[in-house]
Amino acid sequence: MLDKLKAPTPMRIEFSTDEFKVALATSVVVFGFDGENLKILVANKIGQPFEGDSIIPSSIVRIEEDPAYVAKELLTRITGRNDGMLEKLNGFAEPFRNPVGRVVNIAYYCTIRLDETSENNLRKEGYLWVNAHEVPRLAYDHNKILEYAKERLKRRVKGRPIGFNLLPAEFTLNNIQKLYECALGKEFDKRNFRRKLLKSQLLIETERFVRSSERAKRPSRLYMFNEKEYRTLSLKGYDFIYQ
Amino acid sequence: MLDKLKAPTPMRIEFSTDEFKVALATSVVVFGFDGENLKILVANKIGQPFEGDSIIPSSIVRIEEDPAYVAKELLTRITGRNDGMLEKLNGFAEPFRNPVGRVVNIAYYCTIRLDETSENNLRKEGYLWVNAHEVPRLAYDHNKILEYAKERLKRRVKGRPIGFNLLPAEFTLNNIQKLYECALGKEFDKRNFRRKLLKSQLLIETERFVRSSERAKRPSRLYMFNEKEYRTLSLKGYDFIYQ
């Protein structure tokens, strides 16, 4: 009685057994870049619910598992590689996001490089790339998760370098500009973009050149990332807030 | 069999009943500002586990409830008001964050104004304000959630206006500068700060003045927010990236 006067409305934080009735899942928005468009990985949803829709890579998280670990495993299985960043997006916990029952989804995103090895693995696992800005209807609230991921990628591009896991080891300035334009959804002036990027010390000029297409006559110079600087700027951030 | 060749390793997304064994909670990091320091609300944790530690406002989320709604209710009960923003931070889902069982926490943050009404209510509910940068040991992973919230607040301050729910209706330029300095953890040049802020059209100059302390002789001018502009800039963002 006296206690009640002192410690008023108690916080509702004492769990009873019938509150442990939620399930956990994780989904990963996997971004790629094919030189022209930003892509994400989807598979076809098999069986109900949402049969026929697409779905982003997802997995149950069992009662004893860490969602970050499960997401990492999922990603490794899909791409056949276990490098690359994996960043937490958010938890999605609306009551009816899954018609099967109450499921909370801890969502992640990552960027991976499109190459032969992972392409083969992806096909084997039943995934395919679709343009990140022309995505079909997705199962559950995955469209919402995707929108969230795209916003996060935008913010990321503005504040830290990007591309290390999206571009090939060597790439042209036009390649990386196109990547930035896709991610941010706007176009940049070639000269200004280059000046800004080169000033950042993020790129190393190579002595190699490629032709960007059959029609292009003059080859363009290849650059690679200055990995040390890339890492530094990834940590401390830099401004690409621009136009 | 044929299907297996076509649709390879299936995604683990078929839930069985024994996967619905997780509980849901929500916590809210409540920021306030007393003119000198950024504050957060804590209460004393009653009973095991973490007896004696502090705790940020938290609640169970029952199986049918929406965490956003529960958080809003919690906040209303604590502060006695139901205005003010409430923004989702993230889901915290590490396996052992709660020793009682697997609990996923959907965390939010908000900013509220320190005034008489809410002060009385807070005392009644057993909460108190502590400096956001001198917080004692908190129960569960609440210190981690708090750090996350402080980072988010920083980002928020840099990209959108802040203060509408933290400062009194009328305040001095020194007040708002101090708030920004607390939130961002750095000091600004008075002249540059004022120029920048006044240019943004965010403030309206009043004809009223206050003395900031007994020792201060000259009174300083009071300003109020231009609510329309504040809302506009809250939506579209503006740059306060600075020094």
Place this chain on the structure above:
DNA sequence: ACAAAAGTGTTACACTTACACCCATGT
């Protein structure tokens, strides 16, 4: 008159933006 905090302007520099032509190469 003095003490205390409020308030105010200028300058140098760096960055952003806008803009159009020549270059290197393959066909």
Place this chain on the structure above:
DNA sequence: ACATGGGTGTAAGTGTAACACTTTTGT
């Protein structure tokens, strides 16, 4: 020689940063 995309420089304007003194008021 021509067609194609690659590559380059400059000038005007805007924003940032650093800096110190005058003003107003209460005691």
